[in-house]
Each structure stands twice: as C-alpha cells, then as structure tokens.
Amino acid sequence: MNTEATLHLATKMVSEWATETQVSEPNRVDGLMATSEDLLNAVMMLRVKRLGYLAAITGIDLGLEAGEFEVLYHFCAGPVVITLRIRTPRETPSVPSLSHYIPSAEPFERELSEMFGVAVVGIPNPERLYLPDDWPEGVYPLRKDFERSALNEERDHEYDTTG
Amino acid sequence: MNTTQQAERFTIPIGPQHPALKEPGHFALTVDGEIVTSASVRLGYVHRGIEKAVEERTWVQNLYLLERVCGICSHIHATAYCLGVEQLAGVTAPPRAQAIREVVAELERIHSHMLWFGVAAHEAGFDTLFMYSWRDRETVMNLLEGLTGNRVNYSANVLGGVKFDIDSAQADAILSGLDFLEKRTHHYLDVVSTDLVFLRRTRGIGVMTRQQAEVLGAVGPTARASGVERDIRVEAPYAGYSEYPVSIVMDTTGDLEARFEVRIKELFESYRVIRRILRDTLPPGDLTTRVPRRIKENETVIRVEAPRGELFYFMKSNGTDMPERIRVRTPTICNMTSVIRLTVGHQLADVPMILVGIDPCFSCNDRTAVIQDSCGNRQHWTWEKLRQYGIEFYR
Numbered sequence: 004m005n006t007e008a009t010l011h012l013a014t015k016m017v018s019e020w021a022t023e024t025q026v027s028e029p030n031r032v033d034g035l036m037a038t039s040e041d042l043l044n045a046v047m048m049l050r051v052k053r054l055g056y057l058a059a060i061t062g063i064d065l066g067l068e069a070g071e072f073e074v075l076y077h078f079c080a081g082p083v084v085i086t087l088r089i090r091t092p093r094e095t096p097s098v099p100s101l102s103h104y105i106p107s108a109e110p111f112e113r114e115l116s117e118m119f120g121v122a123v124v125g126i127p128n129p130e131r132l133y134l135p136d137d138w139p140e141g142v143y144p145l146r147k148d149f150e151r152s153a154l155n156e157e158r159d160h161e162y163d164t165t166g
Numbered sequence: 167m168n169t170t171q172q173a174e175r176f177t178i179p180i181g182p183q184h185p186a187l188k189e190p191g192h193f194a195l196t197v198d199g200e201i202v203t204s205a206s207v208r209l210g211y212v213h214r215g216i217e218k219a220v221e222e223r224t225w226v227q228n229l230y231l232l233e234r235v236c237g238i239c240s241h242i243h244a245t246a247y248c249l250g251v252e253q254l255a256g257v258t259a260p261p262r263a264q265a266i267r268e269v270v271a272e273l274e275r276i277h278s279h280m281l282w283f284g285v286a287a288h289e290a291g292f293d294t295l296f297m298y299s300w301r302d303r304e305t306v307m308n309l310l311e312g313l314t315g316n317r318v319n320y321s322a323n324v325l326g327g328v329k330f331d332i333d334s335a336q337a338d339a340i341l342s343g344l345d346f347l348e349k350r351t352h353h354y355l356d357v358v359s360t361d362l363v364f365l366r367r368t369r370g371i372g373v374m375t376r377q378q379a380e381v382l383g384a385v386g387p388t389a390r391a392s393g394v395e396r397d398i399r400v401e402a403p404y405a406g407y408s409e410y411p412v413s414i415v416m417d418t419t420g421d422l423e424a425r426f427e428v429r430i431k432e433l434f435e436s437y438r439v440i441r442r443i444l445r446d447t448l449p450p451g452d453l454t455t456r457v458p459r460r461i462k463e464n465e466t467v468i469r470v471e472a473p474r475g476e477l478f479y480f481m482k483s484n485g486t487d488m489p490e491r492i493r494v495r496t497p498t499i500c501n502m503t504s505v506i507r508l509t510v511g512h513q514l515a516d517v518p519m520i521l522v523g524i525d526p527c528f529s530c531n532d533r534t535a536v537i538q539d540s541c542g543n544r545q546h547w548t549w550e551k552l553r554q555y556g557i558e559f560y561r
Contacts, residue, residue: 027465028253028466028467030402031467056380056383057383058383058469058476058478058495059478059480059493059495061480061491061493063482063490063491064491075480077467077478077480079469079476079478081401081402082401082402084467084469086467105381105383106381106382106383107381107382107383107500107503107504109503110209110499110503111495118217128206130208131208132208132209133209133213134213144215144218145217145218149218
C-alpha cells in the first residue's frame with residue numbers, strides 16, 4: 004500500500020470515531036477523541052484492519068490554565084503516522100488501558116502514569132517503570148507545575164553507613 | 167532487591183547495573199528447575215529526566231543534551247532532533263549536509279554493530295572472536311575520530327545542517343578502512359553461520375515468530391530477523407536516504423542466529439551506501455541553512471533508524487526559543503519488553519544470549535543474584551557467574 008492509499012484509509016477510519024480529524028503533515032493523520040469508548044473503538048478498528056503498530060504514547064501537560072492533559076497514541080503504518088489524542092481533566096486524569104489489546108502498550112502506559120499521574124484504568128501491571136522506589140507519592144515530574152523542592156525535602160537524607 | 171517466592175519456584179533478580187547502556191534494567195526471572203517460567207523488567211536506574219530538562223533549555227542547548235541520551239548511537243539522536251527542529255521551523259538542510267549525516271549515521275551503525283558483535287561473542291564464551299571484532303572496530307572508531315574529532319558524541323549535526331565537510335583525503339581514508347572492514351565482515355559472517363560451537367548457542371534459541379514480533383512491537387534488526395519489514399530508512403527515508411537508498415536486510419527464522427546474520431549483513435549495506443556517497447556524488451552546495459531562534463507553535467513526529475531500531479521523537483514547539491514537549495521513544499524499550507517474554511520456556515543458561523541478542527549492551531552487568539528462598543538459603547550470583555554457568559552448561 005502506498006502512502007496516499009494508507010493515508011486515505013487511515014483518515015477514513017479515524018474520522019469515524021474522532022470529533023476532529025486533520026492531516027497535520029503530509030504523512031500524519033490526527034484525530035481528537037471525545038470519550039474513552041471512542042478511543043478504544045478507534046484502536047480496535049486499527050487492530051482489526053491491521054493498520055500500523057503502536058509506536059509510542061506521549062503525555063502532554065496543557066498547563067494549569069487549560070486544566071487538562073492530552074494523551075497521544077502514535078500508530079505507525081509504513082511512512083504514515085496515525086495519532087489518536089484524548090484529553091483528560093487535571094483534577095481526575097484517567098485514560099483506558101490498551102494493554103489487553105496491544106501488549107506492547109504496557110511500558111508506555113506505566114511511564115505515562117508515573118510521569119503525569121494519569122490513572123490508566125485496567126492496566127495489568129501498574130507498578131513504576133522508571134522512577135525509583137523511594138520517589139515520593141503524588142509527585143509527577145513531567146507536569147508543568149512540578150517543583151524540585153518537593154523532591155529535595157523527601158530525598159535529602161543521611162546515608163546509612165552502618166549496614 | 168525485590169525477591170518473591172512462588173511455590174517451589176525461585177525468582178532470580180538480574181541487574182540493574184550495566185553502565186554501557188542508557189537503560190540499565192533489572193530483570194526478575196522465575197525458574198522451575200532450569201526452565202524460566204516468567205520474566206519481568208524494571209528500568210530507570212539511570213533515568214536522568216532528559217524529557218523534563220529539554221523543556222528548560224533552548225533549541226540550541228537541547229542539541230547537545232539530546233546527543234547525550236546514548237553514548238553508542240549519539241549521532242542518530244542528534245539527527246532525529248535536528249530533523250525535527252528543521253521540520254517545525256519549516257526549513258530543510260542542504261543536500262550535502264543530509265548526505266554527510268547519512269555517512270556518519272552509517273559509520274555509527276558499523277561501530278555499534280561491531281561493538282554488539284564482540285559483546286555477544288563474549289557472552290557466548292567466545293572471547294577470541296570478541297577481541298578480534300573489537301580490534302577491527304577500532305578501524306571505524308579511528309575513521310569517526312578523523313572525521314569529527316571525537317570517538318563518541320561526534321557532534322556532527324547543527325540545527326540546519328552539519329558542522330564539517332568531508333574532503334578527498336578523508337574520503338580516501340574511509341574507503342580504504344571500509345575495504346579492510348568488509349574483508350573482516352565476510353569472515354565474521356562465515357563464523358556465525360558455520361562454527362558449530364557457536365551455532366549451539368544461537369540456532370533455534372529465543373525464537374520470535376513474525377506474528378509475535380508484530381504483536382509485541384519489536385523494532386530494528388530484532389524485528390527484521392523475524393521477517394517483519396520494518397526499517398525506517400526504507401519505509402520513510404529521511405536525511406540522505408531517499409537520494410542514497412539502502413535495501414532492507416531480512417531473515418525469517420527469528421532465532422538468535424538470524425539476529426546475528428541480519429546485523430552482520432546490514433554492515434555490507436552500510437559499506438555499500440557509504441562507498442556510493444563518497445565515490446560518486448557527494449552533492450555540491452552549502453553545509454548549513456539558517457534556523458530561526460524562536461519557533462512558531464507547531465508539532466511534528468520524527469522517526470529514524472538507529473542501530474537498534476526505530477527511534478521515535480515527538481516534538482512540540484510553542485513560539486518561544488524553548489520546546490514545549492519532546493518525547494523520546496528509544497528502540498530498546500520496544501525490544502526489551504518483547505524479548506524478555508521470549509525467555510519463558512528457555513534454559514536459564516540461554517538467558518544471557520537471548521538478552522544480548524537484542525543488543526542492549528549487557529556486558530557490564532555485575533550485580534546479578536540468584537536467591538534461593540524455599541530452603542532459606544541465599545545465594546547471590548554475579549552476571550559473570552551466570553555467563554560462566556551458560557558457557558559451562560553448553561560445554
């Protein structure tokens with residue numbers, strides 16, 4: 004399948020579930036999903052039609068004013084990148100887990116939840132992937148309002164030299 | 167170290183130290199006798215918060231930061247970043263710069279594959295091969311040093327182009343270096359495909375079917391060895407690759423032997439394309455183009471083929487001289503989580519080879535431990551001991 008045909012097919016499939024679809028770059032289709040169900044439906048459709056593989060999940064903090072996080076799911080099919088995005092409020096951020104349909108989503112989802120504090124509903128293994136075991140609860144480093152001082156207080160301790 | 171006990175089974179924690187890799191990992195393997203029954207991975211032991219740090223630095227400063235994400239494939243990170251910034255700003259680097267980026271990228275691939283080859287041979291207990299391949303790797307390291315001034319972190323890229331030109335003396339040095347390397351690579355291909363002792367460690371071990379590779383999201387040589395046609399240089403050519411294409415190297419068996427052969431055969435493609443660029447047609451023209459200091463609000467996705475597989479960058483600008491968000495997805499995370507599942511059902515002795523087969527630079531791991539819980543006996547194994555165990559097992 005050439006680039007145009009893939010792009011055309013992807014646009015058609017994404018627009019079925021998205022509230023807004025645009026071809027943001029010559030090789031990219033971008034769809035904004037309104038609800039978790041729409042996102043899962045769109046993901047299922049990509050899986051069923053075997054269009055692309057999940058290349059990455061990106062979290063973005065849209066800032067305190069916007070009051071939302073944006074989560075981007077990038078699927079790559081040849082040269083075409085299909086991005087499904089969903090927004091979630093800062094107070095109770097949550098997205099559905101894709102791990103049951105796409106096993107390779109798990110590490111990306113674990114990273115998303117520890118870096119942004121976005122709850123991933125239904126993830127089989129919710130443990131941290133990158134952050135250390137003694138990282139304080141409720142501190143999410145990739146949020147825009149992350150303060151380093153929160154970290155220093157918790158982690159400035161005397162090293163135990165006795166053992 | 168986290169140790170869990172299941173009925174009559176031992177959990178074997180491996181790691182987390184391997185200083186050569188940007189992602190040292192801690193692997194917990196559960197074994198039933200000799201057979202691995204489950205495996206999991208924990209990363210982040212050298213997480214440096216680079217994705218956060220880039221948000222506090224300018225576009226120019228970030229070039230130097232992101233080049234240091236990885237010491238082995240530094241050039242490809244800088245290339246991905248520069249291509250992204252150029253795309254966001256709506257400029258294109260001149261063709262000569264793009265060709266030079268490709269030359270350095272392929273030289274880097276040669277050094278990376280040869281480094282891996284030596285490490286893999288070492289893990290198999292074939293230290294002679296390790297020493298020969300690393301001796302030969304010095305040839306390409308010297309070429310990179312002669313070209314860029316550095317053995318690692320070449321710093322060849324600038325936003326909008328490259329820093330240096332390749333003159334005819336340098337081109338001649340590279341070409342004669344490649345002749346030597348090609349001769350040696352033929353020998354290595356011969357060794358990995360005919361040496362019976364070596365084949366016992368690789369043939370039929372860690373088999374990943376095409377379907378598994380697709381479902382688990384493997385990338386790079388690991389995926390290509392399982393028959394998945396995934397090479398960004400071919401699928402979505404960037405930098406100079408549309409002008410000077412490479413062809414995809416594939417295998418279908420999906421075992422360790424296939425991963426060895428795919429990587430070694432890729433070296434021939436690298437030699438061929440570098441020769442083509444340097445012998446015939448390094449395009450004339452400038453080395454750089456101007457990139458604005460502030461970049462308008464925009465976002466883009468850049469994918470490049472690092473030595474280990476697809477490297478994925480998502481970049482978002484906000485109109486200032488600093489990025490809003492940069493997401494770096496390295497190939498190792500894809501391969502690590504897929505291949506770790508392959509260890510299930512294998513002998514414990516095969517684990518070092520299976521893990522090294524994805525090229526995660528595992529050699530420096532020295533905090534491996536086997537802890538035997540059921541009888542209360544605690545037994546710590548170093549990585550060296552596990553490696554030795556694997557070698558003895560196959561003796």
